[in-house]
Amino acid sequence: MEQKSYFKYDQEEVSFKSRNGLQAYIDFRKENDVITEPLAAMVKVVGYDIQSNLDRTLAENEGVDFGSSFRNVITQTNPFVVCLPVDFKPVAFPLRDIALTDLENRAEIYGEMLERMGDNPRKGVSVWSADYKASVFSAALCNHMKPIKVLIRDNKVTAMKSEIYRFMAEKDLIEGLETTLKADFPDMEFSIAKASHEFLSAEWFLNSPEEGALKLFLEKNGKKIDGDLRSVISFSTSNTGSSMVTAQVRYMINGIYAPVGDPIKVKHVMQNKPEDFFEKLKGVGAILKDGEDAVENLGNTDISYPDQTFINILKTLKESSAFSKKAVDDKAQVLKAQYGHGCMAIDVYLALSDFVEQWAMDKPVDKVISVRESVARTLYYDWSKFDRPED
Numbered sequence: 557m558e559q560k561s562y563f564k565y566d567q568e569e570v571s572f573k574s575r576n577g578l579q580a581y582i583d584f585r586k587e588n589d590v591i592t593e594p595l596a597a598m599v600k601v602v603g604y605d606i607q608s609n610l611d612r613t614l615a616e617n618e619g620v621d622f623g624s625s626f627r628n629v630i631t632q633t634n635p636f637v638v639c640l641p642v643d644f645k646p647v648a649f650p651l652r653d654i655a656l657t658d659l660e661n662r663a664e665i666y667g668e669m670l671e672r673m674g675d676n677p678r679k680g681v682s683v684w685s686a687d688y689k690a691s692v693f694s695a696a697l698c699n700h701m702k703p704i705k706v707l708i709r710d711n712k713v714t715a716m717k718s719e720i721y722r723f724m725a726e727k728d729l730i731e732g733l734e735t736t737l738k739a740d741f742p743d744m745e746f747s748i749a750k751a752s753h754e755f756l757s758a759e760w761f762l763n764s765p766e767e768g769a770l771k772l773f774l775e776k777n778g779k780k781i782d783g784d785l786r787s788v789i790s791f792s793t794s795n796t797g798s799s800m801v802t803a804q805v806r807y808m809i810n811g812i813y814a815p816v817g818d819p820i821k822v823k824h825v826m827q828n829k830p831e832d833f834f835e836k837l838k839g840v841g842a843i844l845k846d847g848e849d850a851v852e853n854l855g856n857t858d859i860s861y862p863d864q865t866f867i868n869i870l871k872t873l874k875e876s877s878a879f880s881k882k883a884v885d886d887k888a889q890v891l892k893a894q895y896g897h898g899c900m901a902i903d904v905y906l907a908l909s910d911f912v913e914q915w916a917m918d919k920p921v922d923k924v925i926s927v928r929e930s931v932a933r934t935l936y937y938d939w940s941k942f943d944r945p946e947d
Contacts, residue, residue: 560588561710575746582727590708591723596700600639603690635686638713649713654754654796658716662704663696714753715795722826726756729793729801729830736834740841755794755921762787770848777855785809787844794921799824801833802925805843814909815932816847850935857901859943863892865904868942873930887911901939
């Protein structure tokens with residue numbers, strides 16, 4: 557079974573600056589992605605060493621269809637090939653690195669056994685060979701008669717999920733989001749999107765009619781705004797990591813993205829459908845209204861100690877331990893130098909949002925969603941309680 561491939565490399569990412577470019581991508585995925593549901597016991601795992609025994613692996617698995625392009629797609633670092641029944645014949649697909657955890661979960665391999673599968677075990681624990689690891693996976697899968705849901709993308713196994721998982725096509729989600737939101741935001745426009753084997757993210761400007769009034773309010777209260785104040789909806793979906801579809805409302809003020817309200821989240825499980833996500837999107841207008849009120853409140857709140865307020869608010873985030881002390885102190889010093897005579901809470905909130913967005917740039921999608929959610933909740937704090945000198 558040969559597939560057309562969009563990406564050449566496992567870690568490749570692509571950005572779309574036009575809606576037409578995004579449409580071409582989601583059309584390609586809808587047409588070419590393959591989802592198959594074999595019984596776990598019918599799945600075989602083969603181990604190989606790309607440097608020395610790929611030829612031996614092919615020879616020892618006579619009867620398995622490795623495909624004419626098989627050698628060209630062997631680029632991952634894990635040494636596993638997954639053999640799946642296709643039209644009553646075993647067909648081999650390299651296992652993409654991001655699907656290795658899925659394979660471990662489907663085989664129910666945990667603890668010391670999992671440690672022996674890795675490359676960095678603790679002292680005294682030996683690592684098994686690739687061939688033996690593969691045989692352990694295959695034997696473990698043979699004990700399970702439940703179906704597993706396998707996503708084959710660009711000629712590789714990209715995800716292996718349990719029977720309760722629901723794959724949601726990016727095309728259905730994107731087009732449904734636009735149809736739903738345009739009922740309340742008819743002037744919304746596409747901004748940018750990014751895609752990889754791991755995720756798809758996209759943003760739209762909502763062009764809410766309230767944007768101008770909020771900008772005028774903040775400027776009246778002393779906040780200088782360069783350019784427009786924009787309301788944005790940020791979308792993401794992933795079959796790895798978070799395994800959910802999300803939408804986050806954000807304001808863009810002076811080029812800084814500030815999250816508003818809790819993100820809309822729908823997990824990829826059978827009891828959820830894309831329509832559940834679309835139904836929740838109907839609440840975006842209410843989220844924006846609440847956010848507008850909260851931003852206005854921060855615009856009315858004076859802060860005497862911006863550097864320490866930033867630190868005190870940051871400590872309330874559940875991710876606070878992940879931020880380096882030097883980075884936090886450096887940002888606090890910038891605030892102190894910029895607003896030495898005090899500022900509004902909205903200034904510190906934007907600085908907090910900017911700090912977190914910079915931190916999240918190289919983080920997995922699920923961590924980005926989580927930290928934005930934490931920041932958005934601070935929008936509704938009583939910031940005056942955090943405005944105090946250093947303890």
